[in-house]
Amino acid sequence: MSLLPIQHRDALSKGMVLLFALPALLIPTTVLCYIFWQAMPVLSLSFVFGSADGIGFGVTEGVFPQLVGSLLLAVMACLIAIPFALATALYHRTYATPRQQRWLNTLFTMLQGIPPIVFGLCGLVVLVNLFAWGVSLLSGAVVLAVVVLPLLVLNTLATLERIPLAYSEAGSALGLGKGAIIWRLWLPRCWLQLLTGLLLAMARALSETAPLMFTATVFSGVVWPDSIFSPVTTLQTHIFYLAQEGNDPLVISIAWGSAAVLVLLVASFGLLARLLQKLGAH
Amino acid sequence: MMLRWWLSISTLLSSLTIVLVLGFLLQSSWPLIQQQGIAFIIGTEWYPFESLFGMLPALIGTIWAVALALLIALPCGVAAAILCAELLPKPLRGSVRFGMELMAGVPSVVYGLLGMWLLLPLLESQLNLLTGRTLLAAGLLLALMILPTIMVLSEDAIRAVQQSQREAAKNLGIGWDATLWRVLLPQAWPGIRVATLLATGRAMGETVAVMLVVGSIDRIPEPFYNFLQPAQTLTSRIGREMVEASVGSLHWAALLFCGLMLAVVAMGIALLSDRRRMVI
Numbered sequence: 292m293s294l295l296p297i298q299h300r301d302a303l304s305k306g307m308v309l310l311f312a313l314p315a316l317l318i319p320t321t322v323l324c325y326i327f328w329q330a331m332p333v334l335s336l337s338f339v340f341g342s343a344d345g346i347g348f349g350v351t352e353g354v355f356p357q358l359v360g361s362l363l364l365a366v367m368a369c370l371i372a373i374p375f376a377l378a379t380a381l382y383h384r385t386y387a388t389p390r391q392q393r394w395l396n397t398l399f400t401m402l403q404g405i406p407p408i409v410f411g412l413c414g415l416v417v418l419v420n421l422f423a424w425g426v427s428l429l430s431g432a433v434v435l436a437v438v439v440l441p442l443l444v445l446n447t448l449a450t451l452e453r454i455p456l457a458y459s460e461a462g463s464a465l466g467l468g469k470g471a472i473i474w475r476l477w478l479p480r481c482w483l484q485l486l487t488g489l490l491l492a493m494a495r496a497l498s499e500t501a502p503l504m505f506t507a508t509v510f511s512g513v514v515w516p517d518s519i520f521s522p523v524t525t526l527q528t529h530i531f532y533l534a535q536e537g538n539d540p541l542v543i544s545i546a547w548g549s550a551a552v553l554v555l556l557v558a559s560f561g562l563l564a565r566l567l568q569k570l571g572a573h
Numbered sequence: 574m575m576l577r578w579w580l581s582i583s584t585l586l587s588s589l590t591i592v593l594v595l596g597f598l599l600q601s602s603w604p605l606i607q608q609q610g611i612a613f614i615i616g617t618e619w620y621p622f623e624s625l626f627g628m629l630p631a632l633i634g635t636i637w638a639v640a641l642a643l644l645i646a647l648p649c650g651v652a653a654a655i656l657c658a659e660l661l662p663k664p665l666r667g668s669v670r671f672g673m674e675l676m677a678g679v680p681s682v683v684y685g686l687l688g689m690w691l692l693l694p695l696l697e698s699q700l701n702l703l704t705g706r707t708l709l710a711a712g713l714l715l716a717l718m719i720l721p722t723i724m725v726l727s728e729d730a731i732r733a734v735q736q737s738q739r740e741a742a743k744n745l746g747i748g749w750d751a752t753l754w755r756v757l758l759p760q761a762w763p764g765i766r767v768a769t770l771l772a773t774g775r776a777m778g779e780t781v782a783v784m785l786v787v788g789s790i791d792r793i794p795e796p797f798y799n800f801l802q803p804a805q806t807l808t809s810r811i812g813r814e815m816v817e818a819s820v821g822s823l824h825w826a827a828l829l830f831c832g833l834m835l836a837v838v839a840m841g842i843a844l845l846s847d848r849r850r851m852v853i
Contacts, residue, residue, distance in 0.1 A: 297748040300750050301748045301749040304749065304750035305660065305749065305750075307652075308655050308660070309656060310652075311653075312652040312653040312655070312657075314649050315646075315649035315650055315652065315653035315720055315724060316669060318717065319672065319673070319676045319717065319720065319721070320672065322717065323675070323676070323679075326683065326687070374583065375583050375586060376587070378579060378584060379580075379583060379584045379587045379588070381580055382580035382583070382584040383584075385580065386577055387584075396847070397844065398588050398591055400844070400847040401840040401843045401844055401847075402591050403843065404774050404840055404843025404844075405591075405594070405778070405836050405840060405843075406774075406779070406780070406835055406839055407778065407780075408778065408811055408812065408832070408835070409594065409598070409778070409833075409835055409839075410594065412815070412829060412832040413593075413594045413597050413598060416598075437590055437594075440587060469576060469577075470576045498678065498681070499680075500682040500780075501781050504781075504812065505816065527680060527682050528682075530682045530683065530685075530686055531685065531781055534685060534690070534785060535689075543690060546690075547690075550686050553683060554679055557678050557680060558675055558678060561675065561678045
């Protein structure tokens with residue numbers, strides 16, 4: 292190595308970095324393009340907003356029921372998780388002792404590390420069988436809520452931690468109670484960031500498949516859920532089932548189409564979150 | 574006062590989820606432990622209908638898949654992070670990072686679809702395999718999935734090294750490669766380690782994509798380093814068999830025990846990454 296002049300050594304290591312980095316940059320791009328290229332033949336407005344009426348076992352045109360099912364589950368999950376996440380983060384910042392704060396941090400970091408399928412298993416044991424909710428919208432939403440809970444808590448905490456201490460101190464000096472500080476000082480200041488965290492949680496909830504397989508979804512037979520105890524179809528599981536029906540090219544192309552719709556949906560939530568983040572930064 | 578009660582109770586409830594999850598998993602898998610002890614963890618035979626629940630094949634499959642994924646994704650991801658943080662001009666850097674964040678958001682089932690209908694045929698034709706459903710396929714797919722995590726977090730770590738350090742290195746007249754190996758990477762290492770741990774956790778717990786490509790055959794590869802054979806991971810086993818197992822049976826208990834093992838190991842990894850982050 293040291294025999295080479297320094298310029299050559301630099302060029303060599305830069306070349307090595309480039310060599311290793313290229314697949315990391317090119318392959319994901321290619322893959323993303325490949326999805327949309329494969330989806331091209333079926334993508335259309337009537338594909339996104341059409342419904343198959345449950346006759347063709349979900350393989351005929353139209354993924355609107357699945358789209359609605361995915362969104363419904365994600366929204367319900369977030370609605371269930373928000374009060375708990377917000378309260379936990381607020382407790383952490385207001386009443387918790389340093390020891391409790393450390394415990395909460397550790398607990399939610401661990402919870403975030405647990406694979407979603409484990410929550411799916413628990414949902415199957417507890418919600419579907421023990422509570423006898425069956426494979427239903429409600430079971431799926433509760434399981435998804437647990438999946439996004441640590442994400443929401445940690446994001447909310449990160450947001451609240453960025454509020455300068457002087458703010459809250461000035462508030463207490465003026466005689467405001469904890470409640471007033473939260474409502475009048477913290478929330479007006481950081482609601483945009485909180486919304487960002489919520490959108491990220493939505494994106495996460497929309498992209499989970501494993502926890503829903505046992506708890507919320509069926510392949511066919513349901514177009515629109517008529518109560519919270521009825522099973523649903525979702526885009527994620529729709530893709531999963533179609534991917535395994537290998538004999539018919541049409542089915543696979545519908546799977547690609549659904550995948551493209553799902554990617555766009557998740558990406559739009561991510562983009563919106565990014566936009567809000569930029570807005571909040573100013 | 575009302576506020577305090579409301580916050581405390583909600584916090585207690587949400588903290589209890591982790592205890593409840595572990596508790597229910599342990600309680601539901603208890604019948605198996607009661608009947609067969611704990612030795613089935615290192616058993617090599619998994620035949621649910623003969624009450625043989627050896628976990629070793631799936632454990633080895635999981636370790637293999639994760640190790641392959643890390644082996645591929647780590648060098649590429651860190652190299653891309655270096656490229657992005659140090660070499661690319663600013664506008665390009667932003668768009669690369671944006672693309673990576675987009676990729677990080679792609680749902681795992683979409684990767685599964687890609688694996689089945691792009692990766693498997695490719696492997697079959699290129700490597701002349703009977704079936705593309707192998708540990709290699711799972712490893713490659715997982716590598717693609719954890720790449721964005723590794724890259725984005727490593728780039729943050731490299732970018733966080735202070736500019737004055739780079740300038741000092743330049744003033745000392747040491748070249749770019751020495752700066753990289755002696756200054757940037759050592760300082761960014763804690764961040765890269767956290768990225769690796771998080772990626773490991775994610776790869777281990779990934780279900781849908783893996784179960785579509787891994788082949789789901791409960792057998793230890795022959796010989797054990799042969800990653801061109803179909804295998805089984807803990808997650809793919811749960812995903813495949815949970816629907817078939819009848820509620821309350823030993824099979825059901827064994828699958829829940831798989832879930833418990835996943836949860837415990839994942840919690841350990843998460844704890845490790847958290848502890849490291851605090852020390853830094």
